[in-house]
Amino acid sequence: MSDAVVSSSDKPSAQPVQAAHGWFSRTLDSDLFYSFRRSKLTMVAAAITVLFFLLAIFASVLAVQNPFDPAQLQLMNSRISPLWTADGQSPFLLGTDEQGRDVFSAILYGMRISLAVGVAGVIFAGALGIALGLIAGYFGGAVDGVIMRIADVQLTFPAILIALLVNGIAKSILGNRLDATSMLVVLVISIGLSFWVGYARTVRSSVMVEKNKDYVAAAQLIGLPAPKIMLRHVLPNTMGPILVIATINLALAIITEATLSFLGVGLPDTMPSLGTLIRIGNNYLFAGEWWIVAFPGLALAALILSINLLGDWLRDALNPKLR
């Protein structure tokens, strides 16, 4: 190696995720915030993500109609093209579908459902994964072996396949004719069961490291229960990586929900998510009514791309070593 290069390039060493309490205090200090401010792309992505969340939350205020309420839909308003085209009609900014549903309103409500299922799925997966990771790491031995083997096997299969299977099994147990709300629950569970492995592995390895540290033994000596110690010390340490996994998983969960709904095993037409809207719109593509599928598709793509960009940035900023 050329000696000079080695001695001259003191690159900024990977900032270690410090064992500090309170992930938030670290968030706001220098490096993370700085790298956020430096990346314009990340700022745009963050702005779009926040905008989409706001649109979803205030859907009922912003929408011109409630697309779930059949009473508000009028067939005479069906298949109107977007406002700027020759046949456009106010107030239907992005046109309407075959039931006279305003595409813009449908996107707002669909976004709300996609985000709700995504966030709920990620929370469920996170809770399950963290719990199983803590159990596996803390008890070790056979328990650990069984949990991690399941994780290994599951990891070889794509999440969409797992989600489809869970979905099918749930429906066969609960009966095929489920109302929209139970379908929502089934979807969240399918997604949760598809994505728990990442959290479990991260938490487990962190527990394994912490378990053998002196302070755990010391705390046990003064009579503190070990599980409590683990929770207090392990979880804060893994918050960074878990947040990264959660962000990337949010994008994956939204894709999974959209895909399931597109495949016709997700949410019913009466409660459409972005995926359902795309499936419905796809049927009208050949008739030239492209707007019914194009705008939900665009919204979904923009949402996922933004969340992915945020996730990428978060991963690099929090710990460059985490691949």
Added chain:
Amino acid sequence: MTEPVLSVRDLHVEFASRRGTLRAIDGVSFDIAKGEVLGVVGESGAGKSVTGLAVIGLIDPPGRIAGGEIRLAGLRIDNLPPEELRRIRGKRIGMIFQDPLTSLNPLYKVGDQIVETIRTHLNLSEQAARRRAIDLLAEVGIPAPEKRIDGYPHEFSGGMRQRVVIALAICAEPELIIADEPTTALDVSVQAQIISLIKRLGRDHGTAVMLVTHDMGVIAETSDRVAVMYAGRVAEIGPVQDVVKNPLHPYAKGLMGAIPTLAGEDKRLVQIPGSMPRLSAIPRGCSFNPRCAFAFDRCRVERPEPLPRGTQSVACHLYDDVPAESVV
């Protein structure tokens, strides 16, 4: 006087970094004659390896040759276009790197790697190149070469792999071999064999050798002349016996004091206090002055230039007692 095989004049190599330009080589000059072994010695970071890479034209960005000239048998090679430089690499200049374990591509048979190199530089048929490869393996001392030629690198021991690397370096009969720490990664017992192999090859083929090492013992054993480098400059250069017996530069004195000898068992090894400065923090004046026991005011402000002193040449103000104009 015959032309030296390699002639380096006032070489400068710079690396662009975030904190400005770092000067890795700062005005280095030396010659190597046909059949001569020049040892280049110094601590890590002194610029020995960079000098070798500059000669063979392998300084990669952000590094660049910023000044001076390098001549190979009279032909200036530091400013050649990349393709012409490539034709010289491996054909007229052979190079041996430090770690034989990582120098060979693990996925190719050693024979294929040698044949590939031979056919890149010499107009030989596949058959002829293979025969030559076997001869080369025999010459560098690999037993049963006609069998081992079809082995993969991982099937060779470290010393044997370094022999393969040497065979690769000499396969087009180069005029100059640059050996960059060729023994550092090897077992002590193998080091001597490799050193004597390089020395023998140099003698048999009349090849000039530039031997880069931090090991003064290796140099004393192998080299005809030695250049002592410090912080990107040549502190002292001269015939190896003279420099070893009578080092002039305070740094060279320290370095020679640091060679253990069998004869002087009662003498204590001398240590040079401190460590070499980083490239980003080279002191003003003589770069050695903070560690030098003989430093005086002038050393802290003015950089010493090489001064001829008998057979040696030394860059130190201690020897500048005669006014510069009268030195011939």
Added chain:
Amino acid sequence: MLAFTLRRAVQAIGVMFAVGIIAFSMFRFAGDPVNQIVSIDTSAAERAIVRKSLGLDDPVPVQFVRYFADAAQFKFGVSYQFRQPVATLLMERMPATLELAICATVFAMVFGILMGVYSALKRDTVLAKLFQAVSLIGISLPTFLIGILLIYLFAVTLGWLPSFGRGEVVKLGWWTTGLLTVSGLKALIMPSITLGLFQMTLIMRLVRAEMLEVLRTDYIRFARARGLTTRAIHFGHALRNTLIPVITVAGLQFGSVIAFSIITETVFQWPGMGLLFVQAVQNVDIPIMAAYLLMVSLIFVTINLVVDILYTVVDPRLRSTVGRAS
């Protein structure tokens, strides 16, 4: 190396066993096998007789062994929807899925490697940056959206390619192929691109990263010091060393390609196993779901094993040493 292969084989059998338990549980508990035989208006007494004749009163382990033995002979029961043996349905549709998956993988490998090598060697060019941007979008766009976009462009707007189905197929024994007719080939183009795009971006990123890594190694530096041509260094030495991990990943991904074909087949109404599976999930056709799970797992496990063995063939270091996996 034999020990290494054996260990992998044992692992593979373990995975198949676990999947078998899941498939059996689905078959036995989530769906009622009696429903395969009887119609809706069969009386409870008749159902009990059928139940007994199917051996559903036997202890669960006995049933499990029986299910496994049947599955090993490709007897997966009868589909609720089609009233046909599941094995027949699957076998009919397997060629369509495999042809699609293979074409998608070939597409992904060829373009992924080309783009990856290009963006590693010409890192700062506009095209390389464009490839990087495309790869980010390729990872972010859901497969079905890509399919819809392609259909809109090439089928609806331009009318160049068919939007659904396999086109004309030729029978070769029990195998049906679309590779021998023009319409079959045309029908393959869009589904293959849709299915392969995600793998392509994956391979491209991997090739780029690996190639940059390899170009920094000592043996590449030594190859340059030997005066080899840039071409020989890049395509002889660097590429070959890059391709080892790429082959592994691409091989392992082949299983995922088959699983992901569920989505592509639905978008393009491609008559393969994936479409059958989606219809099964929609209609809660448990025997098909269980059988599909077993089949896909078998393919996955076989591929993993083949990739492991292939790895030792490509990398001479693994041939002589025993199991240096990672």
